[in-house]
Amino acid sequence: MELTALKYLKAIADCGTMSRAADVLHVSQPALSMAMKKLQDELGVGLFERNGSRTFLTENGKKVLSYAERILTLADELRAEFLKNAVLKLGFCDPGPMRFFVPLFQKKNPDIAVTSELFFDEREIENLLLSRRYDAVVSLRRPDNAAIETVPFADEELMLSVAANHPLANRKSVCLANEPRLKLVVYCGQGAFVNQTKAFLDTLKDKHDIRLFDDYFVFRQLLDSTEQATLTTKLVRQYRNDGENRVIVPLADNGVRAHYLLSCLAENKRRTMPLAAAYPVYHEKRLCPNHGRE
Numbered sequence: 001m002e003l004t005a006l007k008y009l010k011a012i013a014d015c016g017t018m019s020r021a022a023d024v025l026h027v028s029q030p031a032l033s034m035a036m037k038k039l040q041d042e043l044g045v046g047l048f049e050r051n052g053s054r055t056f057l058t059e060n061g062k063k064v065l066s067y068a069e070r071i072l073t074l075a076d077e078l079r080a081e082f083l084k085n086a087v088l089k090l091g092f093c094d095p096g097p098m099r100f101f102v103p104l105f106q107k108k109n110p111d112i113a114v115t116s117e118l119f120f121d122e123r124e125i126e127n128l129l130l131s132r133r134y135d136a137v138v139s140l141r142r143p144d145n146a147a148i149e150t151v152p153f154a155d156e157e158l159m160l161s162v163a164a165n166h167p168l169a170n171r172k173s174v175c176l177a178n179e180p181r182l183k184l185v186v187y188c189g190q191g192a193f194v195n196q197t198k199a200f201l202d203t204l205k206d207k208h209d210i211r212l213f214d215d216y217f218v219f220r221q222l223l224d225s226t227e228q229a230t231l232t233t234k235l236v237r238q239y240r241n242d243g244e245n246r247v248i249v250p251l252a253d254n255g256v257r258a259h260y261l262l263s264c265l266a267e268n269k270r271r272t273m274p275l276a277a278a279y280p281v282y283h284e285k286r287l288c289p290n291h292g293r294e
Contacts, residue, residue, distance in 0.1 A: 003075055005039045006068035008032055009047065011146045013065050016054055024146040026126055039064075076267040088271070090116040091134035094191035096235040097154055097260055098138070105275065120190055129265055136264040136272040140192045143263050153262040153275075156193055157234050158200070160249040161242045163227040168249060175252040176204055183209045185228045187219040193258050197231070200255040 008025065012032075015021040022029040040047050047061035057065060092098035095118060102116045119128060122141040128134050129148055142150050160176075162169050168179075176182070186201065188194050201210055213219035223230055224243060232242060264272040 001039070001042060003072065005035050006072055007147060008035050009039065009061075009065060009068050010072065012036070012048070012055055013057055013061075014146065018055055021146070024144065026130075026145055072267070076270070079267055080270045087113045087115055089133070089135045090114060090275075091119045091128055091137040092116060093119060093122055093137070093139045093141075094156075094193045094260075095189055096156065096191070096193065096233055100235045100238050101138070101154070118191065120192075122192055125263065129263065132265075135268055136262060136275055138260050138262055140196075140258055140260060142261055147265055147267075148263050149266045149269050150261050150263040153260040154235065156258045156260060158197060158231050158251050158253075158256040159233060159237065160229060160251055161232045161237075161246050162229045162249065164245040164247055166227075166229060166247070168229070169247040171249055173250045173252045176208065177253050179208075181208055183228055184230060185211045185213065185219060185222055185226075186231050187216055188212050188214060189216075193233070196255065196258060200253070203255070 008021070008027075011021040011025050012018060015024055018029055018032060022032045025032065036047065043060075043064065045060040045064075046058055047064055049056050049058050090098075090102070098116050098118065102114060106112070106114055119134075119137070122139050125137055125139055125141060125143045126145045126148065128137060129143070130145070138153055160168065160174050168174055186197075188198060198212070201212070204210060213222075222228065227243075230242060232240065232248065237248060262272075262275055
């Protein structure tokens with residue numbers, strides 16, 4: 001008997017239909033049906049009955065589900081006990097939350113070894129977790145799988161960074177879509193929020209003079225020598241200093257905000273819980289927007 005079959009049984013009970021359970025589990029319906037037939041043959045009892053499109057557990061099915069839930073809980077506890085000292089593998093869809101969060105998490109949890117890396121295809125979140133390449137991922141997209149649990153993690157937003165003597169420096173907020181022509185130099189690497197930022201800037205390309213850079217060294221040289229306006233974010237500004245005597249101004253445009261999510265396999269949630277617990281400290285103490293000079 002495999003734990004996977006017990007997880008499938010629980011998903012069917014939770015979803016009410018084979019087709020919905022297959023969608024949530026990201027398996028084909030024939031594969032799910034075959035796994036349940038194998039489990040029924042192994043136990044020698046029928047587990048399901050159907051009424052129209054709905055699938056219900058028989059009395060035997062309910063008994064098996066009760067055992068399955070206890071077995072899966074014990075399996076989670078067993079895994080957590082022996083993995084608690086293992087390296088915690090984290091995947092991030094953007095460099096901002098990774099560079100901001102990982103050093104602070106390690107400072108708060110020095111006994112937990114951490115590795116982190118970027119991934120750039122959010123369509124692969126489910127596979128990245130189910131294959132155990134990562135123990136947890138931070139993403140903009142919410143994964144769709146019954147085996148994965150997701151909680152809110154961090155809010156992100158674009159912000160304007162200008163020299164203290166810039167005409168916009170004293171504004172409480174700026175809507176770039178409504179401003180006269182501006183010169184902006186913007187560093188854009190890779191990532192999900194970076195892609196959202198590029199899409200936002202693309203809507204402004206005919207209104208403002210925008211130069212994008214994928215080389216941070218070149219971008220920084222230009223920024224230091226000309227004091228041009230640039231964009232930063234609520235997370236990035238925690239570790240990237242755009243220079244002395246600069247002012248951060250919130251943007252009022254649409255498309256400049258995003259919400260990061262933290263996802264992990266439900267069986268790993270005890271191990272990854274410190275990740276979610278660490279974030280509110282930064283939200284309260286460090287991520288409140290500061291208008292005016294840095």
